[in-house]
Amino acid sequence: MxxxxxxxxxxxxxxxxxxxxxxxxxxxxxxxxxxxxxxxSAENTISIEASNWKFNSDTFEAKAGEPITINFKSTEGFHGIGIEGLDFDIQNEGSKTITIDKAGEYKIFCNIMCGPDHDKMVATLVVK
Ligand SMILES: [Cu+2]
Known part of the structure; x- marks a missing residue:
């Protein structure tokens, strides 16, 4: 049992x-x-951080033809970003969305005169 x-x-x-x-x-x-x-869609999000006098990466990648969310933050000093040839800018800190239809390499630059090495603050946005 x-x-x-x-x-x-x-x-x-x-x-x-x-x-x-x-x-x-x-x-x-x-x-x-x-x-x-x-x-x-989260994959098409880029986080860019700026310090004196560089960005957190030389290259950022995103997908063409769909909204790209760009989060930007100045972690040291006061900086901003613009994308050459496009109507896009963020200053100091913020988040904006842009759709880039044409694949290619776009130059990201600091759009605030932030100091002696301001000109060195460039990066490449690779849109595929
Ligand atoms: Cu600058």
Whole structure:
């Protein structure tokens, strides 16, 4: 009799474990489906930080033909950004969105006369 109970309990534990597993997988799958589009647009977000007298990267990449969100912040000193040939500018700190249809390389420059090495504050925006 004791052995039978043991088997029964084992069977219940195993099936509960299996059910639990299946439930987790379903949740993961559903959760995985939803954030995908958000991630896709989040990919077209660039974070640029400026300090004396450089940007946090020489090159930034974004996708052509869809909105690019550019977050900008001066972490040291007072700087801004402009993109050569485009109507875009942020000063000191802020976030703006721009759509660039034509792939290519665009020059990002500091648009505030910030000091002796102001001219060195350039970076490249690669739009693919
Ligand atoms: Cu500057």
């Amino acid at each position: 004791k052995k039978t109970w043991g088997l029964l309990i084992s069977a219940v534990v195993v099936s509960a474990a299996l059910a639990g597993c299946g439930g987790d997988k379903k949740e993961t799958a559903a959760g995985g489906d939803q954030p995908a589009p958000a991630t896709a």
